Amino acid sequence: MSGLTGTGTLLRLALRRDRVVLPICIVLLVLLAGGSAQAALALYPTPEELTRAAEAVNASPAIVAMFGPISDPTNPGAIASFKTVSMGAIFVALLAYALVRRHTRTEEEAGRTELVGAAVVGRRAPLTAAVVLAIGACVVTSVVVVLSLVGLGLDAPGSIGYGLYWLSAGLAFTGITAIAVQLTQTARGASAWALGALGVAYVLRAIGDSSQGALSWLTWLSPLGWGEKLDIYGANRFVVFLIPLVFTVASVGVAYALRERRDLGAGLVAGRAGPARASASLSSPLALAWRLQRGAFIGWAIAYALLGLVLGSVAHNVGDFVSDPKVEEMLRQLGGSASSLSDVYLGAELNFLAIGAAAYGISAALRLRSEEAEGHSEQVLATRTSRPALLGSHALIALGGSALLLVVTGLGMALSYGRASGGVGATLGRLLPSVLAPIPAVWVCVGLALVVFGALPRLVVLAWAVLAVFVVVGEFGSILKLPQAVIDVSPFVHASVPPGGSVSGVPLAALLLIAAALAAAAVGAFRRRDLTTA
Amino acid sequence: MTLAVEVTDLHKSYGTTVALDGLDLAVETGEIHGFLGPNGAGKSTAIRILLGLLRADSGQATVLGEDPWHDTETLHRRLAYVPGDVSLWPNLTGGEAIDLLGRLRGGLDEKRRADLVARFDLDPTKKGRTYSKGNRQKVALVAAMSADVELLLLDEPTSGLDPLMEAVFRSAVQEFTAGGGTVLLSSHILSEVEALSDRISIIRSGRNVETGAIEAMRGGSMTKIEATTANPVDLHELESQSGVVDVVIEGDRVTCSVATDHLGELLERLGASGIRTLASSPPTLEDLFMRQYRTPEASRS
Numbered sequence: 001m002s003g004l005t006g007t008g009t010l011l012r013l014a015l016r017r018d019r020v021v022l023p024i025c026i027v028l029l030v031l032l033a034g035g036s037a038q039a040a041l042a043l044y045p046t047p048e049e050l051t052r053a054a055e056a057v058n059a060s061p062a063i064v065a066m067f068g069p070i071s072d073p074t075n076p077g078a079i080a081s082f083k084t085v086s087m088g089a090i091f092v093a094l095l096a097y098a099l100v101r102r103h104t105r106t107e108e109e110a111g112r113t114e115l116v117g118a119a120v121v122g123r124r125a126p127l128t129a130a131v132v133l134a135i136g137a138c139v140v141t142s143v144v145v146v147l148s149l150v151g152l153g154l155d156a157p158g159s160i161g162y163g164l165y166w167l168s169a170g171l172a173f174t175g176i177t178a179i180a181v182q183l184t185q186t187a188r189g190a191s192a193w194a195l196g197a198l199g200v201a202y203v204l205r206a207i208g209d210s211s212q213g214a215l216s217w218l219t220w221l222s223p224l225g226w227g228e229k230l231d232i233y234g235a236n237r238f239v240v241f242l243i244p245l246v247f248t249v250a251s252v253g254v255a256y257a258l259r260e261r262r263d264l265g266a267g268l269v270a271g272r273a274g275p276a277r278a279s280a281s282l283s284s285p286l287a288l289a290w291r292l293q294r295g296a297f298i299g300w301a302i303a304y305a306l307l308g309l310v311l312g313s314v315a316h317n318v319g320d321f322v323s324d325p326k327v328e329e330m331l332r333q334l335g336g337s338a339s340s341l342s343d344v345y346l347g348a349e350l351n352f353l354a355i356g357a358a359a360y361g362i363s364a365a366l367r368l369r370s371e372e373a374e375g376h377s378e379q380v381l382a383t384r385t386s387r388p389a390l391l392g393s394h395a396l397i398a399l400g401g402s403a404l405l406l407v408v409t410g411l412g413m414a415l416s417y418g419r420a421s422g423g424v425g426a427t428l429g430r431l432l433p434s435v436l437a438p439i440p441a442v443w444v445c446v447g448l449a450l451v452v453f454g455a456l457p458r459l460v461v462l463a464w465a466v467l468a469v470f471v472v473v474g475e476f477g478s479i480l481k482l483p484q485a486v487i488d489v490s491p492f493v494h495a496s497v498p499p500g501g502s503v504s505g506v507p508l509a510a511l512l513l514i515a516a517a518l519a520a521a522a523v524g525a526f527r528r529r530d531l532t533t534a
Numbered sequence: 535m536t537l538a539v540e541v542t543d544l545h546k547s548y549g550t551t552v553a554l555d556g557l558d559l560a561v562e563t564g565e566i567h568g569f570l571g572p573n574g575a576g577k578s579t580a581i582r583i584l585l586g587l588l589r590a591d592s593g594q595a596t597v598l599g600e601d602p603w604h605d606t607e608t609l610h611r612r613l614a615y616v617p618g619d620v621s622l623w624p625n626l627t628g629g630e631a632i633d634l635l636g637r638l639r640g641g642l643d644e645k646r647r648a649d650l651v652a653r654f655d656l657d658p659t660k661k662g663r664t665y666s667k668g669n670r671q672k673v674a675l676v677a678a679m680s681a682d683v684e685l686l687l688l689d690e691p692t693s694g695l696d697p698l699m700e701a702v703f704r705s706a707v708q709e710f711t712a713g714g715g716t717v718l719l720s721s722h723i724l725s726e727v728e729a730l731s732d733r734i735s736i737i738r739s740g741r742n743v744e745t746g747a748i749e750a751m752r753g754g755s756m757t758k759i760e761a762t763t764a765n766p767v768d769l770h771e772l773e774s775q776s777g778v779v780d781v782v783i784e785g786d787r788v789t790c791s792v793a794t795d796h797l798g799e800l801l802e803r804l805g806a807s808g809i810r811t812l813a814s815s816p817p818t819l820e821d822l823f824m825r826q827y828r829t830p831e832a833s834r835s
Contacts, residue, residue: 185624272661275627276659277658278626278637282637291626292625374621375617375620378617379621382610383610383638383639383640384638385610385638386607387606529589531582
């Protein structure tokens with residue numbers, strides 16, 4: 001027995017379940033690549049301008065740390081792709097992760113794999129179907145991206161390289177997630193492993209790229225760095241693609257081996273017995289919400305503290321003041337108006353981290369939905385716990401937790417950057433407005449997630465779609481040449497303060513009011529609707 | 535007699551699916567009320583409306599004199615609920631879940647909690663995800679029954695319990711009502727309902743088709759007769775007797791069902807053929823239940 005019987009049926013089932021979401025994700029990714037390439041080509045109409053812009057990018061360690069270097073400044077494809085190819089690779093990695101997790105551990109945890117497994121379905125079939133689905137989605141995305149870039153007039157080898165860049169990240173995280181879902185009994189635990197690996201990969205590449213020489217080998221260790229070593233629109237060293245290929249085969253092999261060693265439903269780490277009585281503090285909806293969410297929050301907080309420390313020390317390396325006006329213009333477009341490269345770098349990273357904090361806040365708020373769907377809220381609401389109390393307790397953790405993440409990462413930055421230059425206290429004072437300013441924008445995202453939960457519980461995925469829209473219009477709006485009115489839709493645009501920049505209170509107060517109104521609307525909607533399980 | 539639960543003409547639809555179509559239900563204070571119906575009849579929907587988890591489209595529901603949708607929190611201090619499909623938090627132990635639910639409800643009786651954990655033979659140190667269905671139900675039952683409440687709403691609470699635990703459940707429910715409590719018991723285990731319930735309601739397609747004491751329902755029903763006779767009985771003659779149905783004759787063995795008010799005439803007829811042995815059994819709840827379920831939908835309206 002190969003253990004693969006039924007893989008085809010499971011694959012068709014997965015495609016049936018994802019027939020709407022998956023094509024939308026692929027189209028969005030392709031639009032991101034094609035749209036911004038087109039906009040960049042329009043921004044620099046002559047070859048000289050293109051080359052100067054590309055050289056300006058390579059001269060800025062801060063930008064290189066964020067997006068990776070440009071291989072060949074004379075190739076129009078290079079400047080047209082440098083920003084979206086590295087960020088897009090992260091999105092493709094997230095897509096692969098989401099697909100593998102959704103069709104393996106999530107199904108197993110819900111008991112549906114057991115139902116399926118009792119039919120004529122091999123033990124390896126669910127994992128195989130998920131891996132095939134993820135790889136297929138990444139391949140389709142890459143092929144369509146290559147076609148659209150070639151269609152825009154970029155050279156074919158470089159465009160194929162672009163597709164391989166994305167594919168390398170997608171393949172690697174298909175393998176990494178395949179392992180992660182074997183390790184723990186819960187889908188949440190698997191997420192922690194896989195997303196933790198993504199964070200490590202990002203930091204390795206950022207350090208490797210920004211430290212010329214000494215630590216540049218770190219990029220080779222990062223699944224997000226392999227694509228960069230393809231040297232697209234430059235040397236086009238496609239042989240590097242063998243690394244992600246071998247890595248994926250090996251990691252999926254490890255995942256199969258782990259699967260063979262464990263029982264259905266079990267993780268590799270066995271569950272332990274616990275206390276026979278609840279501690280005295282476990283006696284309120286808030287205490288329950290904290291108990292359910294503390295593990296995830298502590299994980300995020302540790303990750304944010306480490307990111308802050310690492311980014312702070314990278315920022316110290318990128319140092320130096322801007323002299324070239326062209327570079328200055330470039331930096332402004334990438335979301336900063338501060339004078340020091342380090343400040344621009346930290347400001348841009350804080351913008352990204354604010355989006356991450358919003359993602360945490362949304363996932364914490366949407367815990368309300370999984371609690372409801374799994375039938376836990378039904379039991380809690382059958383006690384004297386009111387609906388506002390239930391919603392409020394998870395909302396408090398989502399709002400407080402997301403704000404704390406930014407504070408923690410700011411402290412980390414101040415600690416490592418300030419120790420190297422300027423002193424910790426002074427650096428903290430200068431960074432603090434930049435750290436705190438995005439919090440109202442993050443809270444607007446959390447508020448939207450709460451409203452979706454309150455009003456449209458079966459469509460909570462909308463909360464993520466809204467965040468994706470904010471990211472695209474806010475972060476890529478200017479290079480996509482979107483009208484300012486569209487860009488202004490993103491709350492993050494109004495809540496970004498570069499280090500050393502001045503804070504204007506009105507937009508922040510407005511965002512706080514919006515967040516409060518959204519939270520109130522969420523409570524109102526939740527009070528009026530039926531509780532829905534599954 | 536005061537009513538613990540009073541429901542009149544309750545309607546609830548999910549889109550085009552009608553879950554409740556004019557349900558009436560009356561549960562008297564201090565009784566154990568059996569709530570029966572085929573899968574999808576609307577039992578769980580009704581119980582969730584009584585808990586204020588769902589909002590009825592129209593109709594009246596009163597629980598312990600309060601409106602379950604508007605007075606949710608004050609009402610919930612006075613009742614406890616065991617869902618049909620108990621889902622526990624995977625990383626909380628059973629003991630923690632019992633304490634948590636008890637405290638959220640406003641406190642639990644420590645003595646009764648310890649007693650029930652022991653009687654249900656529950657290991658409270660195991661994590662929620664490791665419990666079997668029956669053990670998850672035990673956790674919810676201990677949490678609900680050790681609360682100091684007036685009303686228990688139980689939605690198929692014993693579908694995963696073994697016969698030993700089923701017996702523990704029965705005695706615990708009887709102790710609860712002996713102390714003045716009221717129970718609404720939705721169940722498919724007919725022997726359980728028969729043994730426990732004072733009155734029952736049978737619902738189907740969101741409407742109740744029969745309500746009353748089991749004894750009274752039996753009165754208007756059929757009795758099953760098994761007899762052996764000295765002389766053969768003629769099949770057609772027996773079938774022509776009024777009130778007699780389902781006649782089977784195998785040699786000297788006669789089995790049939792007879793309407794209770796025609797029992798005497800049947801016995802006279804059989805007596806003429808010389809009764810050697812005779813067994814009569816009252817209709818079981820199962821018979822009543824099957825008859826209600828099997829009746830075609832159209833013939834009732």
